[in-house]
Amino acid sequence: MGMFKTTALAIAFSLGLGGGLAQAAGEAPEPPARNWSFNGFFGTFDRAAAQRGLQVYLEVCAACHSLNLVAYRNLSELGFNEDEVKAIAARYTVTDGPDDNGEMFERPAIPADHFVSPFPNEQAARAANGGAYPPDLSLVVKAREGGADYIYAFLTGFGEPPADMELQPGMNYNEYFPGHQVAMPNILMEGGVEFADGTPATVENQAADVTHFLAWAAEPELEARKQMGAKVILFLIIFTGMMYAVKRKVWSDLH
Ligand code: HEC
Numbered sequence: 001m002g003m004f005k006t007t008a009l010a011i012a013f014s015l016g017l018g019g020g021l022a023q024a025a026g027e028a029p030e031p032p033a034r035n036w037s038f039n040g041f042f043g044t045f046d047r048a049a050a051q052r053g054l055q056v057y058l059e060v061c062a063a064c065h066s067l068n069l070v071a072y073r074n075l076s077e078l079g080f081n082e083d084e085v086k087a088i089a090a091r092y093t094v095t096d097g098p099d100d101n102g103e104m105f106e107r108p109a110i111p112a113d114h115f116v117s118p119f120p121n122e123q124a125a126r127a128a129n130g131g132a133y134p135p136d137l138s139l140v141v142k143a144r145e146g147g148a149d150y151i152y153a154f155l156t157g158f159g160e161p162p163a164d165m166e167l168q169p170g171m172n173y174n175e176y177f178p179g180h181q182v183a184m185p186n187i188l189m190e191g192g193v194e195f196a197d198g199t200p201a202t203v204e205n206q207a208a209d210v211t212h213f214l215a216w217a218a219e220p221e222l223e224a225r226k227q228m229g230a231k232v233i234l235f236l237i238i239f240t241g242m243m244y245a246v247k248r249k250v251w252s253d254l255h
Helices: 002-024 047-059 070-077 081-090 122-130 147-155 205-220 221-255
Strands: 093-096 105-108
Touching: 047 070, 070 081, 070 205, 147 205, 147 221
Parallel strands: none
Antiparallel strands: 093 105
């Protein structure tokens, strides 16, 4: 009984504490759930959406955010052919070396290179962003509670602060960011990019597509994992059926 009481108390306490922490974090509302094509047991990435998202990342986000874990050649998984991957990589410059004279040198990126970072180091990134560090976006979809739903809500969550809220200098209001003050500016603009496939470049579409792209970057093996899961289940069903047949056979011989 005493044991039970202590456990109940511990549970009640941790629940209460959890609530308190969530509030201390600024009462950001739960991001609305979106119907991503990669949700669910048979979910897959939408190649067209992810390709548009790559464009948004490269043309908008890459000014501040690195994407260190993705190599240009990984883009072939999004449906780009070899020449397209080469062409995308070649737009960027990497520092390589040292050469035979001990000098570092610059060359165009090749498919084997990882995405080129906008800043040489964290200090430079902070210096350019008023002291705030734009995090690497490779894993951000998995690293944030709420995943893709949160990233989309964050990207579309900028706006005017409530009248009774005073923003710190250089900070911007965001409904979904914990604490509601974020150093990132409201960067997505209506028509800020031009999609080749004619998709209207609304803020919502750009946010959804770049989130789709980042979801792929964070978990490129998602489709393989889900396919494997489906195969395992199929195997288990067939195996169960076979065992049932065997059982019937064995018992029919015995009778
Ligand atoms: C002008 C620079 C700049 C650009 C461009 C920019 N960001 Fe940011 N971003 C920042 C900074 C700085 C932070 C860190 C904010 C903070 O900690 O207050 C940040 C934070 C973030 C975060 C983390 C939010 C969190 O919950 O911690 C995400 C996700 C993000 N940016 C995504 C993007 C995407 C996607 C784009 C392109 C559409 C983009 N950013 C463009 C500067 C930028």
